[in-house]
Amino acid sequence: MSNREGRLRTVDLARVAGLSTQQVRNYEDAGVLPPAGRTDAGYRVFGERHRDALLTYRALQPGYGAVTATRVMRAVHDGDVAGALALVDAAHAALHEERVSLRAAGEALEALAGRDAAAPPDRSGDGPGEPDGRHGPHGPDGRHGPRGLRIGEVAALVGVRTSALRVWEEAGLLVPGRERGTGxxxxxxxxxxxARVVRALRRSHHLFDHIRPVLDDLRRAGSSEALRAAVEARGRALTARTRSMLAGAGALHAYLE
Known part of the structure:
Protein backbone atom coordinates (compact mmCIF):
# COMPACT_ATOMS: atom_id res chain seq x y z
CA MET A 1 0.00 0.00 0.00
CA SER A 2 1.61 3.27 -1.07
CA ASN A 3 0.90 6.73 0.29
CA ARG A 4 -0.08 8.16 -3.10
CA GLU A 5 -3.74 8.09 -2.04
CA GLY A 6 -3.00 9.96 1.20
CA ARG A 7 -2.59 6.73 3.10
CA LEU A 8 0.47 5.68 5.04
CA ARG A 9 1.76 2.22 5.71
CA THR A 10 3.16 1.31 9.10
CA VAL A 11 6.67 1.63 7.73
CA ASP A 12 5.87 5.06 6.26
CA LEU A 13 4.69 6.33 9.64
CA ALA A 14 7.69 4.81 11.38
CA ARG A 15 10.04 6.71 9.10
CA VAL A 16 8.37 10.02 9.93
CA ALA A 17 9.60 9.84 13.55
CA GLY A 18 12.57 7.52 13.19
CA LEU A 19 10.83 4.61 14.91
CA SER A 20 10.53 0.92 14.31
CA THR A 21 7.32 -0.46 12.87
CA GLN A 22 6.76 -2.34 16.14
CA GLN A 23 6.89 0.93 18.09
CA VAL A 24 4.21 2.36 15.82
CA ARG A 25 2.03 -0.67 16.51
CA ASN A 26 2.66 -0.29 20.23
CA TYR A 27 1.66 3.37 20.09
CA GLU A 28 -1.60 2.52 18.41
CA ASP A 29 -2.31 -0.18 21.00
CA ALA A 30 -1.54 2.31 23.81
CA GLY A 31 -3.90 4.94 22.41
CA VAL A 32 -1.13 7.34 21.46
CA LEU A 33 -2.47 7.10 17.90
CA PRO A 34 -6.09 6.96 16.83
CA PRO A 35 -7.26 3.48 15.76
CA ALA A 36 -5.87 2.60 12.35
CA GLY A 37 -7.89 1.38 9.43
CA ARG A 38 -7.31 -2.04 7.97
CA THR A 39 -6.94 -3.38 4.46
CA ASP A 40 -8.79 -6.48 3.34
CA ALA A 41 -5.61 -8.37 4.11
CA GLY A 42 -5.54 -7.01 7.66
CA TYR A 43 -2.67 -4.55 7.25
CA ARG A 44 -2.85 -1.29 9.18
CA VAL A 45 -3.57 1.85 7.17
CA PHE A 46 -2.67 5.23 8.64
CA GLY A 47 -3.36 8.75 7.48
CA GLU A 48 -2.34 12.34 8.07
CA ARG A 49 -4.09 12.45 11.45
CA HIS A 50 -2.00 9.52 12.64
CA ARG A 51 1.14 11.28 11.50
CA ASP A 52 0.06 14.46 13.34
CA ALA A 53 -0.75 12.44 16.46
CA LEU A 54 2.65 10.79 16.40
CA LEU A 55 4.48 14.10 15.97
CA THR A 56 2.40 15.66 18.74
CA TYR A 57 3.26 12.81 21.09
CA ARG A 58 6.94 13.16 20.26
CA ALA A 59 6.73 16.90 20.95
CA LEU A 60 5.09 16.27 24.33
CA GLN A 61 7.62 13.71 25.49
CA PRO A 62 10.65 15.96 26.29
CA GLY A 63 8.74 18.26 28.63
CA TYR A 64 6.00 16.05 30.06
CA GLY A 65 7.65 12.64 30.00
CA ALA A 66 6.53 9.51 28.20
CA VAL A 67 3.94 8.48 30.81
CA THR A 68 2.09 11.81 30.91
CA ALA A 69 2.38 12.26 27.14
CA THR A 70 0.80 8.84 26.62
CA ARG A 71 -2.02 9.61 29.04
CA VAL A 72 -2.67 12.96 27.35
CA MET A 73 -2.90 11.47 23.87
CA ARG A 74 -5.04 8.57 25.05
CA ALA A 75 -7.47 11.00 26.70
CA VAL A 76 -7.68 13.06 23.52
CA HIS A 77 -8.43 10.02 21.40
CA ASP A 78 -11.02 8.85 23.93
CA GLY A 79 -12.79 12.17 23.46
CA ASP A 80 -11.82 13.47 26.91
CA VAL A 81 -10.14 16.73 25.95
CA ALA A 82 -10.82 18.25 29.38
CA GLY A 83 -9.07 15.31 31.02
CA ALA A 84 -6.09 15.71 28.70
CA LEU A 85 -5.79 19.40 29.56
CA ALA A 86 -6.08 18.60 33.26
CA LEU A 87 -3.02 16.37 32.90
CA VAL A 88 -1.18 19.25 31.25
CA ASP A 89 -2.22 21.59 34.07
CA ALA A 90 -1.01 19.11 36.69
CA ALA A 91 2.39 18.86 35.02
CA HIS A 92 2.77 22.64 35.00
CA ALA A 93 1.69 22.82 38.65
CA ALA A 94 4.34 20.24 39.57
CA LEU A 95 6.95 22.27 37.70
CA HIS A 96 5.88 25.36 39.64
CA GLU A 97 6.40 23.49 42.91
CA GLU A 98 9.91 22.59 41.76
CA ARG A 99 10.57 26.26 41.11
CA VAL A 100 9.31 27.17 44.58
CA SER A 101 11.71 24.66 46.12
CA LEU A 102 14.52 25.99 43.95
CA ARG A 103 13.81 29.53 45.11
CA ALA A 104 13.87 28.30 48.69
CA ALA A 105 17.27 26.75 48.09
CA GLY A 106 18.55 30.03 46.69
CA GLU A 107 17.30 31.93 49.71
CA ALA A 108 18.90 29.38 52.00
CA LEU A 109 22.24 29.88 50.26
CA GLU A 110 21.94 33.63 50.69
CA ALA A 111 21.31 33.14 54.38
CA LEU A 112 24.32 30.86 54.72
CA ALA A 113 26.46 33.37 52.88
CA GLY A 114 25.52 36.01 55.43
CA ARG A 115 23.51 38.12 53.02
CA ASP A 116 20.28 37.49 54.86
CA ALA A 117 19.80 40.32 57.34
CA ALA A 118 19.82 39.06 60.88
CA ALA A 119 16.51 39.47 62.64
CA PRO A 120 16.40 40.42 66.34
CA PRO A 121 16.23 37.37 68.57
CA ASP A 122 12.76 36.21 69.58
CA ARG A 123 13.19 34.02 72.62
CA SER A 124 11.12 33.44 75.69
CA GLY A 125 13.20 30.96 77.62
CA ASP A 126 13.57 27.24 77.38
CA GLY A 127 11.22 24.35 77.74
CA PRO A 128 10.97 22.39 80.96
CA GLY A 129 13.17 19.44 81.68
CA GLU A 130 16.10 20.42 79.44
CA PRO A 131 18.78 22.92 80.45
CA ASP A 132 19.47 25.78 78.09
CA GLY A 133 23.24 25.34 78.38
CA ARG A 134 24.02 29.05 78.31
CA HIS A 135 26.04 28.70 81.51
CA GLY A 136 26.88 25.04 81.11
CA PRO A 137 30.03 23.25 80.03
CA HIS A 138 30.04 24.96 76.64
CA GLY A 139 30.36 28.45 78.09
CA PRO A 140 28.17 31.53 77.74
CA ASP A 141 29.59 32.54 74.36
CA GLY A 142 27.84 29.72 72.48
CA ARG A 143 30.97 28.07 71.12
CA HIS A 144 30.81 24.42 70.34
CA GLY A 145 32.14 22.24 73.13
CA PRO A 146 33.35 18.69 72.62
CA ARG A 147 29.78 17.40 72.80
CA GLY A 148 28.12 20.09 70.71
CA LEU A 149 25.54 22.67 71.74
CA ARG A 150 22.44 22.38 73.86
CA ILE A 151 19.04 23.52 72.61
CA GLY A 152 19.16 26.86 74.43
CA GLU A 153 22.52 27.73 72.94
CA VAL A 154 21.28 26.97 69.42
CA ALA A 155 18.15 29.01 70.02
CA ALA A 156 20.33 31.94 71.11
CA LEU A 157 22.60 31.62 68.08
CA VAL A 158 19.78 31.28 65.55
CA GLY A 159 17.48 33.80 67.18
CA VAL A 160 14.38 31.69 67.80
CA ARG A 161 12.54 30.15 70.71
CA THR A 162 13.52 26.67 71.80
CA SER A 163 9.93 25.67 71.12
CA ALA A 164 10.52 26.47 67.45
CA LEU A 165 13.50 24.12 67.35
CA ARG A 166 11.35 21.39 68.83
CA VAL A 167 8.61 21.97 66.25
CA TRP A 168 11.14 21.81 63.44
CA GLU A 169 12.50 18.59 64.88
CA GLU A 170 9.01 17.07 65.07
CA ALA A 171 8.54 18.01 61.42
CA GLY A 172 11.73 16.13 60.53
CA LEU A 173 13.67 19.23 59.54
CA LEU A 174 16.22 18.95 62.34
CA VAL A 175 17.75 15.75 63.65
CA PRO A 176 19.92 16.59 66.67
CA GLY A 177 21.75 13.88 68.53
CA ARG A 178 21.03 12.89 72.11
CA GLU A 179 23.42 12.98 75.04
CA ARG A 180 24.00 9.64 76.71
CA GLY A 181 22.56 9.33 80.15
CA THR A 182 20.58 12.56 80.15
CA GLY A 183 18.90 12.29 76.75
CA ALA A 195 18.49 25.54 61.91
CA ARG A 196 19.70 28.78 60.32
CA VAL A 197 18.39 27.61 56.95
CA VAL A 198 14.99 26.72 58.40
CA ARG A 199 14.72 30.06 60.17
CA ALA A 200 15.60 31.99 57.00
CA LEU A 201 13.08 30.11 54.90
CA ARG A 202 10.33 30.30 57.50
CA ARG A 203 10.80 34.05 57.59
CA SER A 204 10.11 33.97 53.85
CA HIS A 205 6.92 31.99 54.56
CA HIS A 206 8.09 28.75 52.99
CA LEU A 207 6.18 25.65 54.03
CA PHE A 208 7.89 22.71 55.68
CA ASP A 209 7.35 20.67 52.50
CA HIS A 210 9.41 23.24 50.58
CA ILE A 211 12.14 23.40 53.21
CA ARG A 212 12.63 19.65 53.60
CA PRO A 213 14.08 19.03 50.09
CA VAL A 214 16.42 22.01 50.52
CA LEU A 215 17.88 20.47 53.65
CA ASP A 216 18.08 17.07 51.98
CA ASP A 217 20.01 18.61 49.09
CA LEU A 218 22.31 20.50 51.44
CA ARG A 219 23.12 17.38 53.44
CA ARG A 220 23.66 15.37 50.29
CA ALA A 221 25.85 18.05 48.67
CA GLY A 222 27.91 18.39 51.84
CA SER A 223 28.57 22.11 51.47
CA SER A 224 26.81 25.30 50.43
CA GLU A 225 29.20 25.63 47.47
CA ALA A 226 28.24 22.21 46.15
CA LEU A 227 24.57 22.98 46.70
CA ARG A 228 24.95 26.27 44.86
CA ALA A 229 26.33 24.43 41.83
CA ALA A 230 23.47 21.93 42.05
CA VAL A 231 20.89 24.72 42.33
CA GLU A 232 22.30 26.48 39.28
CA ALA A 233 22.27 23.23 37.29
CA ARG A 234 18.70 22.51 38.39
CA GLY A 235 17.66 26.03 37.39
CA ARG A 236 19.04 25.50 33.89
CA ALA A 237 17.28 22.13 33.69
CA LEU A 238 13.96 23.65 34.77
CA THR A 239 14.30 26.39 32.18
CA ALA A 240 14.99 23.83 29.46
CA ARG A 241 12.05 21.74 30.60
CA THR A 242 9.74 24.75 30.61
CA ARG A 243 10.68 25.52 27.03
CA SER A 244 10.06 21.89 26.08
CA MET A 245 6.67 21.97 27.77
CA LEU A 246 5.74 25.14 25.91
CA ALA A 247 6.71 23.51 22.62
CA GLY A 248 4.74 20.39 23.49
CA ALA A 249 1.69 22.39 24.57
CA GLY A 250 1.82 24.30 21.29
CA ALA A 251 1.90 21.07 19.33
CA LEU A 252 -1.03 19.71 21.33
CA HIS A 253 -3.02 22.87 20.71
CA ALA A 254 -2.41 22.58 16.97
CA TYR A 255 -3.42 18.92 17.05
CA LEU A 256 -6.66 19.69 18.90
CA GLU A 257 -7.46 22.41 16.38
Whole structure:
Protein backbone atom coordinates (compact mmCIF):
# COMPACT_ATOMS: atom_id res chain seq x y z
CA MET A 1 0.00 0.00 0.00
CA SER A 2 1.61 3.27 -1.07
CA ASN A 3 0.90 6.73 0.29
CA ARG A 4 -0.08 8.16 -3.10
CA GLU A 5 -3.74 8.09 -2.04
CA GLY A 6 -3.00 9.96 1.20
CA ARG A 7 -2.59 6.73 3.10
CA LEU A 8 0.47 5.68 5.04
CA ARG A 9 1.76 2.22 5.71
CA THR A 10 3.16 1.31 9.10
CA VAL A 11 6.67 1.63 7.73
CA ASP A 12 5.87 5.06 6.26
CA LEU A 13 4.69 6.33 9.64
CA ALA A 14 7.69 4.81 11.38
CA ARG A 15 10.04 6.71 9.10
CA VAL A 16 8.37 10.02 9.93
CA ALA A 17 9.60 9.84 13.55
CA GLY A 18 12.57 7.52 13.19
CA LEU A 19 10.83 4.61 14.91
CA SER A 20 10.53 0.92 14.31
CA THR A 21 7.32 -0.46 12.87
CA GLN A 22 6.76 -2.34 16.14
CA GLN A 23 6.89 0.93 18.09
CA VAL A 24 4.21 2.36 15.82
CA ARG A 25 2.03 -0.67 16.51
CA ASN A 26 2.66 -0.29 20.23
CA TYR A 27 1.66 3.37 20.09
CA GLU A 28 -1.60 2.52 18.41
CA ASP A 29 -2.31 -0.18 21.00
CA ALA A 30 -1.54 2.31 23.81
CA GLY A 31 -3.90 4.94 22.41
CA VAL A 32 -1.13 7.34 21.46
CA LEU A 33 -2.47 7.10 17.90
CA PRO A 34 -6.09 6.96 16.83
CA PRO A 35 -7.26 3.48 15.76
CA ALA A 36 -5.87 2.60 12.35
CA GLY A 37 -7.89 1.38 9.43
CA ARG A 38 -7.31 -2.04 7.97
CA THR A 39 -6.94 -3.38 4.46
CA ASP A 40 -8.79 -6.48 3.34
CA ALA A 41 -5.61 -8.37 4.11
CA GLY A 42 -5.54 -7.01 7.66
CA TYR A 43 -2.67 -4.55 7.25
CA ARG A 44 -2.85 -1.29 9.18
CA VAL A 45 -3.57 1.85 7.17
CA PHE A 46 -2.67 5.23 8.64
CA GLY A 47 -3.36 8.75 7.48
CA GLU A 48 -2.34 12.34 8.07
CA ARG A 49 -4.09 12.45 11.45
CA HIS A 50 -2.00 9.52 12.64
CA ARG A 51 1.14 11.28 11.50
CA ASP A 52 0.06 14.46 13.34
CA ALA A 53 -0.75 12.44 16.46
CA LEU A 54 2.65 10.79 16.40
CA LEU A 55 4.48 14.10 15.97
CA THR A 56 2.40 15.66 18.74
CA TYR A 57 3.26 12.81 21.09
CA ARG A 58 6.94 13.16 20.26
CA ALA A 59 6.73 16.90 20.95
CA LEU A 60 5.09 16.27 24.33
CA GLN A 61 7.62 13.71 25.49
CA PRO A 62 10.65 15.96 26.29
CA GLY A 63 8.74 18.26 28.63
CA TYR A 64 6.00 16.05 30.06
CA GLY A 65 7.65 12.64 30.00
CA ALA A 66 6.53 9.51 28.20
CA VAL A 67 3.94 8.48 30.81
CA THR A 68 2.09 11.81 30.91
CA ALA A 69 2.38 12.26 27.14
CA THR A 70 0.80 8.84 26.62
CA ARG A 71 -2.02 9.61 29.04
CA VAL A 72 -2.67 12.96 27.35
CA MET A 73 -2.90 11.47 23.87
CA ARG A 74 -5.04 8.57 25.05
CA ALA A 75 -7.47 11.00 26.70
CA VAL A 76 -7.68 13.06 23.52
CA HIS A 77 -8.43 10.02 21.40
CA ASP A 78 -11.02 8.85 23.93
CA GLY A 79 -12.79 12.17 23.46
CA ASP A 80 -11.82 13.47 26.91
CA VAL A 81 -10.14 16.73 25.95
CA ALA A 82 -10.82 18.25 29.38
CA GLY A 83 -9.07 15.31 31.02
CA ALA A 84 -6.09 15.71 28.70
CA LEU A 85 -5.79 19.40 29.56
CA ALA A 86 -6.08 18.60 33.26
CA LEU A 87 -3.02 16.37 32.90
CA VAL A 88 -1.18 19.25 31.25
CA ASP A 89 -2.22 21.59 34.07
CA ALA A 90 -1.01 19.11 36.69
CA ALA A 91 2.39 18.86 35.02
CA HIS A 92 2.77 22.64 35.00
CA ALA A 93 1.69 22.82 38.65
CA ALA A 94 4.34 20.24 39.57
CA LEU A 95 6.95 22.27 37.70
CA HIS A 96 5.88 25.36 39.64
CA GLU A 97 6.40 23.49 42.91
CA GLU A 98 9.91 22.59 41.76
CA ARG A 99 10.57 26.26 41.11
CA VAL A 100 9.31 27.17 44.58
CA SER A 101 11.71 24.66 46.12
CA LEU A 102 14.52 25.99 43.95
CA ARG A 103 13.81 29.53 45.11
CA ALA A 104 13.87 28.30 48.69
CA ALA A 105 17.27 26.75 48.09
CA GLY A 106 18.55 30.03 46.69
CA GLU A 107 17.30 31.93 49.71
CA ALA A 108 18.90 29.38 52.00
CA LEU A 109 22.24 29.88 50.26
CA GLU A 110 21.94 33.63 50.69
CA ALA A 111 21.31 33.14 54.38
CA LEU A 112 24.32 30.86 54.72
CA ALA A 113 26.46 33.37 52.88
CA GLY A 114 25.52 36.01 55.43
CA ARG A 115 23.51 38.12 53.02
CA ASP A 116 20.28 37.49 54.86
CA ALA A 117 19.80 40.32 57.34
CA ALA A 118 19.82 39.06 60.88
CA ALA A 119 16.51 39.47 62.64
CA PRO A 120 16.40 40.42 66.34
CA PRO A 121 16.23 37.37 68.57
CA ASP A 122 12.76 36.21 69.58
CA ARG A 123 13.19 34.02 72.62
CA SER A 124 11.12 33.44 75.69
CA GLY A 125 13.20 30.96 77.62
CA ASP A 126 13.57 27.24 77.38
CA GLY A 127 11.22 24.35 77.74
CA PRO A 128 10.97 22.39 80.96
CA GLY A 129 13.17 19.44 81.68
CA GLU A 130 16.10 20.42 79.44
CA PRO A 131 18.78 22.92 80.45
CA ASP A 132 19.47 25.78 78.09
CA GLY A 133 23.24 25.34 78.38
CA ARG A 134 24.02 29.05 78.31
CA HIS A 135 26.04 28.70 81.51
CA GLY A 136 26.88 25.04 81.11
CA PRO A 137 30.03 23.25 80.03
CA HIS A 138 30.04 24.96 76.64
CA GLY A 139 30.36 28.45 78.09
CA PRO A 140 28.17 31.53 77.74
CA ASP A 141 29.59 32.54 74.36
CA GLY A 142 27.84 29.72 72.48
CA ARG A 143 30.97 28.07 71.12
CA HIS A 144 30.81 24.42 70.34
CA GLY A 145 32.14 22.24 73.13
CA PRO A 146 33.35 18.69 72.62
CA ARG A 147 29.78 17.40 72.80
CA GLY A 148 28.12 20.09 70.71
CA LEU A 149 25.54 22.67 71.74
CA ARG A 150 22.44 22.38 73.86
CA ILE A 151 19.04 23.52 72.61
CA GLY A 152 19.16 26.86 74.43
CA GLU A 153 22.52 27.73 72.94
CA VAL A 154 21.28 26.97 69.42
CA ALA A 155 18.15 29.01 70.02
CA ALA A 156 20.33 31.94 71.11
CA LEU A 157 22.60 31.62 68.08
CA VAL A 158 19.78 31.28 65.55
CA GLY A 159 17.48 33.80 67.18
CA VAL A 160 14.38 31.69 67.80
CA ARG A 161 12.54 30.15 70.71
CA THR A 162 13.52 26.67 71.80
CA SER A 163 9.93 25.67 71.12
CA ALA A 164 10.52 26.47 67.45
CA LEU A 165 13.50 24.12 67.35
CA ARG A 166 11.35 21.39 68.83
CA VAL A 167 8.61 21.97 66.25
CA TRP A 168 11.14 21.81 63.44
CA GLU A 169 12.50 18.59 64.88
CA GLU A 170 9.01 17.07 65.07
CA ALA A 171 8.54 18.01 61.42
CA GLY A 172 11.73 16.13 60.53
CA LEU A 173 13.67 19.23 59.54
CA LEU A 174 16.22 18.95 62.34
CA VAL A 175 17.75 15.75 63.65
CA PRO A 176 19.92 16.59 66.67
CA GLY A 177 21.75 13.88 68.53
CA ARG A 178 21.03 12.89 72.11
CA GLU A 179 23.42 12.98 75.04
CA ARG A 180 24.00 9.64 76.71
CA GLY A 181 22.56 9.33 80.15
CA THR A 182 20.58 12.56 80.15
CA GLY A 183 18.90 12.29 76.75
CA UNK A 184 19.39 16.01 76.20
CA UNK A 185 19.53 17.24 72.62
CA UNK A 186 23.02 17.89 71.27
CA UNK A 187 23.49 20.02 68.15
CA UNK A 188 26.59 19.83 65.99
CA UNK A 189 27.76 22.42 63.42
CA UNK A 190 25.61 20.90 60.65
CA UNK A 191 22.55 21.01 62.91
CA UNK A 192 23.11 24.70 63.62
CA UNK A 193 23.51 25.35 59.91
CA UNK A 194 20.24 23.53 59.21
CA ALA A 195 18.49 25.54 61.91
CA ARG A 196 19.70 28.78 60.32
CA VAL A 197 18.39 27.61 56.95
CA VAL A 198 14.99 26.72 58.40
CA ARG A 199 14.72 30.06 60.17
CA ALA A 200 15.60 31.99 57.00
CA LEU A 201 13.08 30.11 54.90
CA ARG A 202 10.33 30.30 57.50
CA ARG A 203 10.80 34.05 57.59
CA SER A 204 10.11 33.97 53.85
CA HIS A 205 6.92 31.99 54.56
CA HIS A 206 8.09 28.75 52.99
CA LEU A 207 6.18 25.65 54.03
CA PHE A 208 7.89 22.71 55.68
CA ASP A 209 7.35 20.67 52.50
CA HIS A 210 9.41 23.24 50.58
CA ILE A 211 12.14 23.40 53.21
CA ARG A 212 12.63 19.65 53.60
CA PRO A 213 14.08 19.03 50.09
CA VAL A 214 16.42 22.01 50.52
CA LEU A 215 17.88 20.47 53.65
CA ASP A 216 18.08 17.07 51.98
CA ASP A 217 20.01 18.61 49.09
CA LEU A 218 22.31 20.50 51.44
CA ARG A 219 23.12 17.38 53.44
CA ARG A 220 23.66 15.37 50.29
CA ALA A 221 25.85 18.05 48.67
CA GLY A 222 27.91 18.39 51.84
CA SER A 223 28.57 22.11 51.47
CA SER A 224 26.81 25.30 50.43
CA GLU A 225 29.20 25.63 47.47
CA ALA A 226 28.24 22.21 46.15
CA LEU A 227 24.57 22.98 46.70
CA ARG A 228 24.95 26.27 44.86
CA ALA A 229 26.33 24.43 41.83
CA ALA A 230 23.47 21.93 42.05
CA VAL A 231 20.89 24.72 42.33
CA GLU A 232 22.30 26.48 39.28
CA ALA A 233 22.27 23.23 37.29
CA ARG A 234 18.70 22.51 38.39
CA GLY A 235 17.66 26.03 37.39
CA ARG A 236 19.04 25.50 33.89
CA ALA A 237 17.28 22.13 33.69
CA LEU A 238 13.96 23.65 34.77
CA THR A 239 14.30 26.39 32.18
CA ALA A 240 14.99 23.83 29.46
CA ARG A 241 12.05 21.74 30.60
CA THR A 242 9.74 24.75 30.61
CA ARG A 243 10.68 25.52 27.03
CA SER A 244 10.06 21.89 26.08
CA MET A 245 6.67 21.97 27.77
CA LEU A 246 5.74 25.14 25.91
CA ALA A 247 6.71 23.51 22.62
CA GLY A 248 4.74 20.39 23.49
CA ALA A 249 1.69 22.39 24.57
CA GLY A 250 1.82 24.30 21.29
CA ALA A 251 1.90 21.07 19.33
CA LEU A 252 -1.03 19.71 21.33
CA HIS A 253 -3.02 22.87 20.71
CA ALA A 254 -2.41 22.58 16.97
CA TYR A 255 -3.42 18.92 17.05
CA LEU A 256 -6.66 19.69 18.90
CA GLU A 257 -7.46 22.41 16.38
Missing amino acids: YRVYGPADVRD
